[in-house]
Amino acid sequence: MHLVTFAQTKAEYEYKAELEKIFTSVHLIYLPKWLSAINCLAGIWKSKPFQVLYFQSAKMRKALQTILSDMKFDAVHVQHLRMSPYLAANKGVPRILDLPDAFSLYWERRRKVKRGLLRRIFENIEQDRVLKYEGIVREYELSLVCSQEDLEYLVEKDALTNMRLLPNGVDLDTFSANNHDYTHSNTILFTGNMDYAPNIDAVQYFVADVLPLIRAQFPNVNFVIAGQRPVPAVQQLANDHIQVTGFVKDLAAMYNSASIVVAPLRFGAGTQNKVLEAMAMGIPVVCSNIGFRGLGIKSGEGAIMQVEATAFAQSVIDLLAAEELRKSVGTKGIEVIRSKFDWDIIAKRLEHYFKEIIAIRN
Numbered sequence: 248m249h250l251v252t253f254a255q256t257k258a259e260y261e262y263k264a265e266l267e268k269i270f271t272s273v274h275l276i277y278l279p280k281w282l283s284a285i286n287c288l289a290g291i292w293k294s295k296p297f298q299v300l301y302f303q304s305a306k307m308r309k310a311l312q313t314i315l316s317d318m319k320f321d322a323v324h325v326q327h328l329r330m331s332p333y334l335a336a337n338k339g340v341p342r343i344l345d346l347p348d349a350f351s352l353y354w355e356r357r358r359k360v361k362r363g364l365l366r367r368i369f370e371n372i373e374q375d376r377v378l379k380y381e382g383i384v385r386e387y388e389l390s391l392v393c394s395q396e397d398l399e400y401l402v403e404k405d406a407l408t409n410m411r412l413l414p415n416g417v418d419l420d421t422f423s424a425n426n427h428d429y430t431h432s433n434t435i436l437f438t439g440n441m442d443y444a445p446n447i448d449a450v451q452y453f454v455a456d457v458l459p460l461i462r463a464q465f466p467n468v469n470f471v472i473a474g475q476r477p478v479p480a481v482q483q484l485a486n487d488h489i490q491v492t493g494f495v496k497d498l499a500a501m502y503n504s505a506s507i508v509v510a511p512l513r514f515g516a517g518t519q520n521k522v523l524e525a526m527a528m529g530i531p532v533v534c535s536n537i538g539f540r541g542l543g544i545k546s547g548e549g550a551i552m553q554v555e556a557t558a559f560a561q562s563v564i565d566l567l568a569a570e571e572l573r574k575s576v577g578t579k580g581i582e583v584i585r586s587k588f589d590w591d592i593i594a595k596r597l598e599h600y601f602k603e604i605i606a607i608r609n
Contacts, residue, residue, distance in 0.1 A: 248269070248270050248271055249270055249271050249272045249273075249274075249314070249318070249320075250266060250269075250270040250272070250273045250274065251274045251276070251307075251310060251311060251314060252274075252275065252276070253275070253276050253277075253278045253302065253304070253307065254275040254276065254277050254278070255277075255278055255279060255280050255283070256279075256280075257277075259275070260275060263275060274310055274314065276304060276306050276307045276310055277306070278302065278304050278306070278307070283301045283302065286300045286301060286303045287300050287301055290303075294376060294379065294380070295376065295380060296328075296350075296373055296376040296377045296380050297373055297376070298328070298329050298350075298373070298377075299328065299329055299331075299332060299380065301329065302329045302330065303332075307333060308333060311333055311334070315337070315339070315340065320340050321341070321601070321605055322340065322341040322342065322343065322601050322604055322605055323340050323341070323342045323343070324342075324343050324345060324601075325342060325343065325344045325345065325387070326345050326347075327345070327346065327347070328344075328346055328350055328377075328380070328381065328383075331344055331383050331384075331386075331387075332383070334387075335383055335386040335387070336386070341388050341601075341604040341605050341607065342387050342388055342604070343387065343388065343389045343390070343391060343600060343601065343604060344383075344384055344387040344389070344390040344391070345390075345391045345413065346384070346390060346391065346392050346397075347391065347392055347393040347413070347415070348392060348393065348394070348397055348515075349381075349392055349394075349397035349398075349400050349401050350377050350381065351374070351377050351378045351381050351400075351401075351404070352396075352397060352400050352401075353514065353515055354370065354373060354374030354377055354378075355374065356513075356514035356515065356537070357370060357374075357444070357445075357514040357515075358370065358371065358374065360448060360513050360514050381401075384401075384407060384409065384410070385407065385409065387409065388409065388604040388607055389409050389410075389411055389600055389603065389604050390407070390409055390410050390411070391410075391411050391412070391413040391600070392410065392411075392412065392413070393412075393413060393414055393415045393518050393541070394412075394414075394518045394538065394540075394541025394542075395412055395540075395541045395542075395543055396540045396541035397541060398410055398411075398412050398541075411600055413593065413596060413597055413600070414518065414587065414588055414593055415518050415520055415523060415588070415593075416523075416588050416589065416590035416592070416593040416594075417520075417523045417524055417526075417527040417584055417588050417589065417590065418590055419527060419584070419585070419589055419590070421499055422498075422499050422502070422524045422527040422528050423499075423527070423528065424527065424528055424529040424581045425503065425528070427503060427528060427529045427530060427577065428503075429570050429573045429574045429577065430570060431506055432465070432468075432506045432566075432567045432568075432570070432573075433465075433467055433468055433469060433506060434468070434469050434471060434504060434505045434506045434507075435458075435461070435468060435469070435470045435471070435505065435506065435507050435508075435509055435563065436470075436471045436473060436501065436502065436504075436505035436507070436508045436509070436525075436530075437449065437450055437453065437470070437471070437472050437473070437474075437508070437509055437510070437511075437521070438473045438474055438495075438498065438501065438502070438508070438521045438524075438525075439474045439519075439521055440474050440475055440476060441472065441474040441475065441476055441477035441478060441481045441491075442475075442476040442477070442478050444514075445512050445513070445514055445515040445537070446474065446512070447478060447480060447481055448512075448513055448514070449510070449511045449512045449513065449535075450472050450481060450484060451480065451481075451484070452511055452513060452556075453470070453509060453511045454470070454484050454489065456556040457509075457511060457556050457559050457560045457563070458470055458489075458560075460556070460557065460560035460561075460564075461560050461563050461564055461567070462488070464564050464567075464568075465564070465567050468488070468567065469488050469489070469490065470488065470489045470490070471489075471490045471492065471501070471505070472484065472489070472490065472491045472492065473492045473495045473498070473501050474492070474493075474494075474495070475493060475494040475495075476493075476494075477491050477493055498524070499524075499528065502524060502525055502528045502530050503528060503530075505525075505530055506566075506567065506573065507530070507531055507532070507533060507563055507566050507567065507573070508521065508522070508525035508530050508531070508532045508533075509532070509533050509534070509559075509563065510522050510532060510533075510534035510535065510537075510538070510550075511533075511534070511535050511559060512534075512535050512537040512538065513535065513537065514537065515537045515538060518538045518541050518542060519534065519537070519538040522534050522538065522539070522542075522550055523584060523588055525580070526549035526550060526577075526580030526581065526583060526584050527580070527581065527584040527585075527588070528581075529577035529578060529580060529581045530577055530580070531549070531550075531551070531566050531572075531573045531576035531577045531580070532549060532550040532551070532576075532580065533550070533551045533552075533553060533559060533562045533563050533566065534550050534551070534552055534553075535552070535553070535554055535559070536552055536554050539552045542583075543587070544583055547576060547579065548576075548579045548580065548582075548583050549576060549577070549579050549580020549581070549582075549583050549584070550576075550580065551566075551576065
């Protein structure tokens with residue numbers, strides 16, 4: 248396997264040696280953030296989505312041309328809509344485009360969340376651009392999404408016939424069920440990158456609308472927000488019963504310290520790794536509908552789905568109040584992950600997709 252990817256800071260080159268332990272060759276293309284910003288400014292009047300403009304690079308295009316001409320590849324895996332322009336026109340090698348989410352669905356949901364005027368204008372423009380641009384998936388032999396819900400959405404919206412499902416997986420060596428202690432009931436956990444808009448909105452919403460209802464019944468409960476790069480709006484939530492950790496080196500240990508994991512996202516697409524990881528470790532989860540419907544499970548099979556704030560709070564309260572319920576929901580989650588979301592199972596499915604597109608060419 249060969250890897251070609253961007254580095255946006257010089258510090259990222261420090262990881263090259265580790266990557267070379269996995270890949271036959273590693274090619275890092277330097278694209279500083281200031282240049283990405285210029286790309287976006289220069290593309291204000293263009294039709295491409297800003298997220299595609301952000302990763303526009305003549306160096307990347309040239310590097311790919313050189314690598315593809317110098318070496319023979321059985322197939323190429325293109326990760327994300329943002330990278331899709333680089334191989335869309337190259338018919339000389341079988342290609343898979345891994346989105347992994349339906350970004351048009353993401354933006355459609357985001358429109359429904361209250362925002363400031365300038366942000367609303369920008370995001371409406373971006374959604375319109377993504378809706379038009381997402382058709383680039385037709386240029387690839389196959390395109391993948393990680394959620395059944397996203398797959399159905401794209402197939403119905405655009406009548407796409409080259410879409411396939413590739414679920415997110417869980418590393419069961421890292422996130423393993425390790426005799427979780429179900430006796431404690433004082434810690435609610437949220438994990439994720441805390442500069443990511445859906446996560447920022449989720450914790451703000453939870454703290455404002457859900458947590459007070461829970462603390463009325465369990466005044467000693469603590470809410471932990473664990474994840475790298477917390478923006479000021481997240482940091483400002485910290486108080487005597489809300490902890491904002493920043494980067495967590497051992498995320499598995501953080502999950503294991505929690506009584507319940509919550510994922511109250513109000514917009515987004517795909518599936519949520521935080522839900523899958525917690526389920527893998529046997530931690531009961533209460534989540535919104537975002538990402539849940541694509542898992543193909545029933546509410547209570549590791550995760551309880553609630554949409555409205557009062558119902559969400561009540562499910563958390565019910566779990567905090569009953570050790571046996573926490574254990575029952577958590578145990579079911581372990582079973583689901585082992586049967587559907589083990590990386591070994593998913594890797595075999597991806598291998599099948601590569602064989603499929605290679606056979607098409609042959």
